[in-house]
Amino acid sequence: MALTNADVRNAEPLKKNYKLNDDKGLFLLVESDGIRTWKFSYRFDGRDKVITLGPFPEVSLTWARELRDEARELIADGIDPISRCEKREVFSPSVETFESVARDWLERVYRLEVSEEQFRRTKRQLENYLISSIGKRVVSEVTPEDLKSLANALGAEGHLEKGKRVLGIARRVYQHARDTGVAGYQQTSALRRRLTGSGTEPEFMVSTREQLTNLATGVLGQWSRTTTTAALKLTVWLLARPNEIVNARWSDMDLDAGEWRIRRKSTDSESGYKTITVPLPRQAVELLREMEPLTGRQEYVFPGSRDRRKHLGSSTLTGALKKVTRSNPVSSDNLRTLAATALGELGYQAEQIQAQLINQSGDEQTDRSAYLEKRREMLQAWADYLDNTVIGKVTRRG
Structure with missing residues (x-):
């Protein structure tokens, strides 16, 4: 049904933008901030397109219809109205760029x-x-x-x-x-x-998939129960740096809640400490429960082989990662890049991914806490992605 002047005049802003459709592709866009703009949608050369005709009330309903009809005449003559926008002959091109x-x-x-x-x-x-x-x-x-x-x-x-x-x-x-x-x-x-x-x-995703497959099979395909192998799996699942993993303490782990709560000294906190929460995917919790009877009495989750009072060396973990991916070596930094690419393909936003990839000893706590629940979901999706890569079946988010 065609609009009336009263319809246009009384259009009130809502929480979300909405359209008031007139006729033959003309509509009034009413934005949440109260701005009302005439627009014309049409098809040209097999594509849906939209041009802006002008703001209301500067452009009245009658004038908007005249501009729409002019645009339709151009289309009938085989001319795209947008080409006239670019030449500034008619319509408004600025909001179209x-x-x-x-x-x-x-x-x-x-x-x-x-x-x-x-x-x-x-x-x-x-x-x-x-x-x-x-x-x-x-x-x-x-x-x-x-x-x-x-x-x-x-x-x-x-x-x-x-x-x-x-x-x-x-x-x-x-x-x-x-x-x-x-x-x-x-x-x-x-x-x-x-x-x-x-x-x-x-094209760059092709080589990325090859590296991801190599990473998943090299790390998760191991049946070894050594401390190094367990630490390597946790590194991959949590996308943490080797020095962060080897410094993991049992006192920081809450397996019932599925969280690794890292305490760091901070001058910005009244207590002198800040807590960085890393959500643990199901696979990581299962691994840590298997490790608990073996190293649970030690301070560190992954104690050193020579001195159980010290933690595993980060260089040992870095070397192990390169060794198990030797056919297409993956470094700890490369691991994070590969994960960011895969998670982006799974549908997660860049800022959510970045919040997890920030160094856990860094100062950007605001970003990390802002996306805690989304990061929990994301790390579980990442762990499942790796599992599915090993068996050759990857399911993407819709």
Whole structure:
């Protein structure tokens, strides 16, 4: 049913953006902050597209319909209205560019979700890798192949995690484009489908999968019950650094709660200490329960072979990791990069992954605690992913 002037005039903002549909592709986008904008959705050359006609009340319902009809005439003549936007002949092109949508998402959505440090990190990567290359292009003209080529270039240079993060940021920007009516449903759905692994995947993921398979079979395929083997498995499951694992103490473990609570000295705390909580996946809890009768009376979970009062050497653990993955060696740093790539493919957000990968003795406690439950779910998904890789069956999140 076509809109009336009263419908448009009385449109009130809600908690979420919503649309008031008029006729023949014209609609009024009512945003949560009260901004009301006329937009026109159409198909051209087999693609769903959206252009902005102007803000209400500056552009009345009658004027918006005239602009819509003008756009429809261009389409009938085989001319894409967006081409007129770029030449500034008619309509409004500014909100259609990738850069303007990305910056709007950064300020109005992302800034409210994360810490200031995480915000600056994402903004820097967005500017360096996305805005610099496709920022001036119209949002609806950017294809999954354009974005994946950026990730492929980074992956080819060895920056696997960064390439995956670029795709993750792009997905968020296009979700915002859809929420604000800048891009159509079909385009954003296609981007999400193609950038999460169900379409043609980036070339750098092929070699990454080979390394992940090598890692999983090399570490989890061992039946040895030595302290080093157990420590190695915990390193892989928790994505911790070797020196963090070998310093693990039984007093820090709460196996009933499934948590490793690390106490660190801190000048910022009244007690002089801070607690960093690392969620333990089911596999890690089972391993630690097996270890408890063997080393539970010692201070360290993984005591040294010569002196049980000391812990296992971190160099021993580092060497063991390279040894069991010798056909395609994986270092402790490379392990974290591989995991970030796999978790991104499983559907987890970059900031959630980053919160787990932060050094456990670092100072970025805010990010880690903000995503505790999501990290718990994520580490369990990672452990299951490795188990399934060993048996050749990996299931991705929808």
